[in-house]
Amino acid sequence: MFVPATSAIAIGERQARREGYTIGRALVISLLVLIALGGFMLRAYRLSAEGLSEDELNKLRAVEEYRRWGITSVNGEHPMLMKGILTFSVILAERWNRTQTVQAHPSLKIPTESALRLPGSILGALSAPLIFILTAELFGSGPALIAAALWAFDPTAIGFNRIAKEDTFFLFFFLLANIFWLRGQRAAETQTRDPEPFYWATAAAFGAMLASKYIPHFLAVSAGYYHAFQELPETRWRLGKRRWLLFFIVLGGVFLLCNPAILLPDTWREMRTFAEESRIGHDAYEFMGHLYHNQMSLWLKGVPWTFYYVFIGVKLPILTLLAFIVGLPALFTRRLGDGRLFVIFWLFFWFFPFTLLGGKFTRYFTVALPAVLIVAALGVETGARSIARRVTWLANRSTAVSSGIALVVISASLSAAIRVAPHYRLFTNALGGGMERAGSYFPHDEFYDASVRDVAGWIAVNAPRDVMVLSETPGLMAHYLSLAGRGDVRSRSLSDQGAVAQLKAGDLVIIARGRRYFSNEAISRYLSEEAVPAHTITLGAVPSAYIFVMEETTLQRLKGLGGPIR
Structure with missing residues (x-):
């Protein structure tokens, strides 16, 4: 008292x-x-x-x-x-x-x-x-x-x-x-x-x-x-x-x-x-x-x-x-x-x-x-x-x-x-493992979509016309693609099972750290463990987003993964 x-x-x-x-x-x-x-x-x-x-x-x-x-x-x-x-x-x-x-x-x-x-x-x-x-x-x-x-x-x-x-x-x-x-x-x-x-x-x-x-x-x-x-x-x-x-x-x-x-x-x-x-x-x-x-x-x-x-x-x-x-x-x-x-x-x-x-x-x-x-x-x-x-x-x-x-x-x-x-936001002290562990505790807030602009910039230069991009920030991705003059690229949500079903060879899937959810866990885990990204975006020295270009074999596996993991 x-x-x-x-x-x-x-x-x-x-x-x-x-x-x-x-x-x-x-x-x-x-x-x-x-x-x-x-x-x-x-x-x-x-x-x-x-x-x-x-x-x-x-x-x-x-x-x-x-x-x-x-x-x-x-x-x-x-x-x-x-x-x-x-x-x-x-x-x-x-x-x-x-x-x-x-x-x-x-x-x-x-x-x-x-x-x-x-x-x-x-x-x-x-x-x-x-x-x-x-x-x-x-x-x-x-x-x-x-x-x-x-x-x-x-x-x-x-x-x-x-x-x-x-x-x-x-x-x-x-x-x-x-x-x-x-x-x-x-x-x-x-x-x-x-x-x-x-x-x-x-x-x-x-x-x-x-x-x-x-x-x-x-x-x-x-x-x-x-x-x-x-x-x-x-x-x-x-x-x-x-x-x-x-x-x-x-x-x-x-x-x-x-x-x-x-x-x-x-x-x-x-x-x-x-x-x-x-x-x-x-x-x-x-x-x-x-x-x-x-x-x-x-x-x-x-x-x-x-x-x-x-x-x-x-x-x-x-x-x-x-x-x-x-x-x-x-x-x-x-x-x-x-x-x-x-x-x-x-x-x-x-x-x-x-x-x-x-x-x-x-x-x-x-x-x-x-x-x-x-x-x-x-x-x-x-x-x-x-x-x-x-x-x-x-x-x-x-x-x-x-x-x-x-x-x-x-x-x-x-x-x-x-x-x-x-x-x-990436700062992590020695007790938390230092910068080697940066982004591993609170990834959503530590990365906070900071690399979406850079991902869109890479897509604008390297992607063919009329491809579809799946990410967990479709509106933000569309915003930066539009600024880069790539309004032809369709931006959809990775958690949208309908969009996943429409993927075709050459389309892109973005796995961004901090945007992992129950709804995309199966896809994120498969791509992270089994596929090789076409490009990796970093925030400073810390990997923050991975760009995957879809191939036929990858597509068959993705479409068979089913719904969200819980």
Whole structure:
């Protein structure tokens, strides 16, 4: 059971921890600027090195619909704030590409892939300063700088921010909202200024957060932290019924402003279809070489509950992982003060539901990763203090020890990111077998259709006219074949038994890593074990897709394999 200090005392403790931030303000700001710029450079490096994923193509189509028709319900199962920002980014990129500068220097042209991914990369880099401010409010500037740097240079965080999905946007506004929330607490407890503007800013940021992705239960992180102090008579941080009512009015108003498509009846139909799991296009998710049904409603019968714990174990740089292991027990000691309650609520309200739900993707972890890295930052300081206590000549040098350890941990993360760039999602630490095992744990999310563009490019050059191509991303394949001027090539689904029955000699079958399902397991296994690909596509040095040209003997065997394996 957690017993917080009185809110006023807790605020005083946090004021003391921020002392270093106040004294070294210029140095801290300089370091934050460097951290944010370094994080952005890593996120923007060769942003179009990988082709679009099927999910990102859906976002591109939504952008096209917005430009053609205005506000529509397309892709309506997701809020429209991110798609609106992507539309603006694509329009700016097109205008830039028409300038004389680009005409004279074609290498400066911004590809569509980059235009779609740039907003997430910017917000991902800007999340580092937000993580600093939030962590400084809770634990002081030392852990805050470490946490910010770990986020900026972590390969997994970079990889998440380089895909055009909603999670990065949700996280950005979640961090912003809770900075205002904690500042409102400080203002109320110290009575140094009016806390109300912070409450309304929090509500506005929460509105934008929910207009980025529908995860309303995450409001419970802030609400839980607030209510942890409400039974203490000394607490001055009390909103009351009137303020709470205004809080939700502001939240709802900003939500509608950023997501007006929610007012369209078709949007609700799209959301209902999604909630009924009718939009699930494939029947499995491959995790550590095994196939599992990937549906939220299956709970513990779906993707195993160990999914995200394995992810932490094999995807964090080893030193970051060790720091997290050291910091986790410290989180449950009173020495860290009331700030630990906020992080505990954050971890609980993410891990509890996402562990139990049967549908999982690694990108969902975007929202939990900063909390894990904050714990790792606390682990660095905890470890440093422990070392200083045990080594006589370091007894009064815990700050220097902490700085040294932090530099080593951050440098290791940066080194890992540089080594794996630009294919950050493939990073696998030594515990997971290193890069030799890259793509073997979570292949769907690690490859994320990154090679479809290259596969289509090979087909465009080498395939005869009017062939049929079977893959698990037929729409995405058709998109890139059309861009390559090969509209004659028919793109069909590998899971479509009717399409398999129509295969003829010379047609192509694509076996892409991360796109293995119950529905194509028999075909994938046979081709992988018995046939020789005409060409292999790699993502960096890692094989990612195999192109098979059908021969008569192969066709006879394929058509006799029957339906999906279960």
